[in-house]
Amino acid sequence: xxxxxxxxxxxxxxxxxxxxxxxxxxxxxxxxxxxxxxxxxxxxxxxxxxxxxxxxxxxxxxxxxxxxxxxxxxxxxxxxxxxxxxxxxxxxxxxxxxxxxxxxxxxxxxxxxxxxxxxxxxxxxxxxxxxxxxxxxxxxxxxxxxxxxxxxxxxxxxxxxxxxxxxxxxxxxxxxxxxxxxxxxxxxxxxxxxxxxxxxx
Amino acid sequence: xxxxxxxxxxxxxxxxxxxxxxxxxxxxxxxxxxxxxxxxxxxxxxxxxxxxxxxxxxxxxxxxxxxxxxxxxxxxxxxxxxxxxxxxxxxxxxxxxxxxxxxxxxxxxxxxxxxxxxxxxxxxxxxxxxxxxxxxxxxxxxxxxxxxxxxxxxxxxxxxx
Numbered sequence: 001x002x003x004x005x006x007x008x009x010x011x012x013x014x015x016x017x018x019x020x021x022x023x024x025x026x027x028x029x030x031x032x033x034x035x036x037x038x039x040x041x042x043x044x045x046x047x048x049x050x051x052x053x054x055x056x057x058x059x060x061x062x063x064x065x066x067x068x069x070x071x072x073x074x075x076x077x078x079x080x081x082x083x084x085x086x087x088x089x090x091x092x093x094x095x096x097x098x099x100x101x102x103x104x105x106x107x108x109x110x111x112x113x114x115x116x117x118x119x120x121x122x123x124x125x126x127x128x129x130x131x132x133x134x135x136x137x138x139x140x141x142x143x144x145x146x147x148x149x150x151x152x153x154x155x156x157x158x159x160x161x162x163x164x165x166x167x168x169x170x171x172x173x174x175x176x177x178x179x180x181x182x183x184x185x186x187x188x189x190x191x192x193x194x195x196x197x198x199x200x201x
Numbered sequence: 202x203x204x205x206x207x208x209x210x211x212x213x214x215x216x217x218x219x220x221x222x223x224x225x226x227x228x229x230x231x232x233x234x235x236x237x238x239x240x241x242x243x244x245x246x247x248x249x250x251x252x253x254x255x256x257x258x259x260x261x262x263x264x265x266x267x268x269x270x271x272x273x274x275x276x277x278x279x280x281x282x283x284x285x286x287x288x289x290x291x292x293x294x295x296x297x298x299x300x301x302x303x304x305x306x307x308x309x310x311x312x313x314x315x316x317x318x319x320x321x322x323x324x325x326x327x328x329x330x331x332x333x334x335x336x337x338x339x340x341x342x343x344x345x346x347x348x349x350x351x352x353x354x355x356x357x358x359x360x361x362x
Binding site: 047049069070073087142159180 | 296303310311312313315316317318319320321322323324325327332
């Protein structure tokens with residue numbers, strides 16, 4: 001279901017409390033990386049110093065390609081949506097893990113399918129992908145980054161420079177969109193945020 | 202125009218202070234340089250540079266108007282402008298919200314402001330004395346904080362469907 005672009009509030013007294021939760025999918029993802037210390041992972045953003053400093057020491061090479069800001073910028077320029085994928089020009093089977101965060105929430109189904117194809121292409125066999133999806137309950141007034149804190153605690157930090165559409169999907173639709181992947185585990189939190197951990201077959 | 206200035210508070214407006222008691226060289230907005238730059242001092246680039254930059258123990262700043270296509274070796278690097286290339290820093294790399302960076306970064310520490318236009322490969326030098334949390338070991342038995350509950354959406358029998 002597509003939802004109109006985010007509403008922005010300028011009233012500081014109505015700023016929502018920052019949402020935090022402990023991410024089981026991220027913990028499982030990092031545990032998986034621990035078994036291949038020389039691994040390479042890709043984070044599709046939004047680019048965040050906290051996440052870079054959390055992830056980089058745990059892998060050999062951390063790749064960051066902020067697709068959120070690229071989507072935003074290219075939409076503003078009126079470029080066709082599918083053009084944005086040229087930025088993910090990495091070699092096939094380049095990564096042991098990819099953090100997609102809630103990027104799919106900002107794409108229509110055809111673009112999610114393209115992202116899934118690219119993710120499948122870029123991941124090595126048994127590579128993992130983390131996908132986060134908002135629900136009606138957890139819709140935020142602006143696009144957020146998921147900032148990694150201690151003990152896999154994620155805080156949502158508003159990215160007010162980004163204006164992207166929002167698509168909320170049912171669990172079944174999410175699983176169908178990522179069908180070639182094996183769904184390892186999925187979680188739903190009391191705040192309404194859902195996490196999916198997929199493995200490339 | 203190339204010019205030099207003495208350091209003082211508010212000179213660059215950057216969080217990383219260039220090394221003290223030395224002059225900073227500024228490559229002005231209207232200057233383009235192609236070639237190799239080597240120096241024993243801090244450098245601010247507001248113009249255009251293509252080539253390589255070696256400042257060893259010093260601080261390089263690519264200002265918000267700067268455009269750099271180069272391999273860089275410096276102690277600290279601050280990017281606020283547009284840069285393509287590889288950075289090897291002895292200490293810290295700072296990417297500000299105005300930056301457009303595409304390349305590789307190797308440093309001890311890195312900071313990235315929200316809003317930076319970033320495509321990077323990042324390798325952080327591991328300091329031996331620094332303890333990182335053991336990978337694969339959750340801090341608590343339960344991954345969630347109290348009052349948070351996780352529900353598995355996919356049963357074992359559903360996997361692969």
